[in-house]
Amino acid sequence: MLTLAGCATPVLPYTYTPASALTATGDVGVGQFTYEPNKYLRSLSDDPQNDSSTRYRNAGLSTSQQHTGGPPGAYRTTSSSILPNQARNTAVGTVLFERNVADIIRDASLTELRAIGITISGPTISRELTGEVQNLMVDDLGMNIDWSLRVIYTVAEKSNGDVVYSAVKEIKRTTPKFLNALGALNDLIRLNIEALATDPQFLAAIQNQTPPTATSRK
Numbered sequence: 001m002l003t004l005a006g007c008a009t010p011v012l013p014y015t016y017t018p019a020s021a022l023t024a025t026g027d028v029g030v031g032q033f034t035y036e037p038n039k040y041l042r043s044l045s046d047d048p049q050n051d052s053s054t055r056y057r058n059a060g061l062s063t064s065q066q067h068t069g070g071p072p073g074a075y076r077t078t079s080s081s082i083l084p085n086q087a088r089n090t091a092v093g094t095v096l097f098e099r100n101v102a103d104i105i106r107d108a109s110l111t112e113l114r115a116i117g118i119t120i121s122g123p124t125i126s127r128e129l130t131g132e133v134q135n136l137m138v139d140d141l142g143m144n145i146d147w148s149l150r151v152i153y154t155v156a157e158k159s160n161g162d163v164v165y166s167a168v169k170e171i172k173r174t175t176p177k178f179l180n181a182l183g184a185l186n187d188l189i190r191l192n193i194e195a196l197a198t199d200p201q202f203l204a205a206i207q208n209q210t211p212p213t214a215t216s217r218k
Helices: 037-046 101-116 181-197 200-207
Strands: 029-035 086-089 095-097 127-139 144-157 163-176
Touching: 029 101, 037 127, 101 127, 101 181, 127 163, 127 200, 144 181, 144 200, 163 181, 163 200, 181 200
Parallel strands: 029 127, 086 127
Antiparallel strands: 086 095, 127 144, 144 163
């Protein structure tokens, strides 16, 4: 469990399991995903409209731990950065996965969309889904675990790269500290993909028709 990691810096095996009760139709390929938490944190820090707590440049700590002490700038992105297979967290150790976060979210999107009913491969598919994972946060400093996953999803024409859909999907949830952590992570990713799959504009982009809605499987 993530909460028992301590300072051992574990490398966690994780494979996403599709579990959505949604159904939808459409056709879209699934391309490359990237993981850009360091760029995301810099963008927050560089935006003068954000308050000081939001703009604090940190490489791996949650907002709660930023406020618990340490000299200003101790965790600035100029001196450290989040690894491709690392989740931002507040544990004593570091949460590392066996696979890169970008690959985890990309493969989860592929398997969940396919399970929902969307066609993700075939010679007639003309559009491709890509994603930029901006934030994967596991804030376990308090009595519960606060989870956050923020992804920019983009659908573009394969032939010329023209973007026909782009949106940010961000899911935040809180779970008991001693719950199955990898199960909670699975739910977090599922909810994020469901936010995409129930977006009428996304469905219109992959169906080339009037925006429909996804329905719950009975």
